[in-house]
Amino acid sequence: MASDADRGKTTLDENRRAERLSAELKVDYRAKGSFVTDYSANVSRRGVFIQTSHPLPVGEKVRLRLQLPEGGAPFALDGVVKWVRTGRGGHEPPGMGVEFIDLPEEVSNQIDRLVSHVERDPASPEDS
Numbered sequence: 001m002a003s004d005a006d007r008g009k010t011t012l013d014e015n016r017r018a019e020r021l022s023a024e025l026k027v028d029y030r031a032k033g034s035f036v037t038d039y040s041a042n043v044s045r046r047g048v049f050i051q052t053s054h055p056l057p058v059g060e061k062v063r064l065r066l067q068l069p070e071g072g073a074p075f076a077l078d079g080v081v082k083w084v085r086t087g088r089g090g091h092e093p094p095g096m097g098v099e100f101i102d103l104p105e106e107v108s109n110q111i112d113r114l115v116s117h118v119e120r121d122p123a124s125p126e127d128s
Contacts (some may be wrong), residue, residue: 028065055096
């Protein structure tokens with residue numbers, strides 16, 4: 001889970017093509033025949049990192065329900081697991097990087113607004 005100091009920060013890594021927002025967002029998905037609820041560590045218009053001790057295999061397609069902090073109904077999104085981090089021996093949390101497939105424009109626009117709001121006002125979303 002992100003600390004209050006980390007919540008709401010944006011980062012841009014050399015290997016990433018989209019700005020990311022550090023945010024704990026509720027993410028529901030299906031894994032091994034049951035529905036799972038986990039939380040993101042960060043999100044961008046290209047994908048989401050889901051913190052989980054039981055990541056899906058790389059290459060697996062997954063249907064997500066993502067709840068943005070702006071409220072409203074969760075969005076159903078399709079994605080594919082691009083990479084997995086076990087968390088063993090490191091300081092980073094375990095989880096999986098999921099790239100969105102055919103992200104609806106409405107969701108993409110909401111994520112862009114969320115990220116640009118944080119760029120203008122570094123206060124965490126809870127402080128707004």
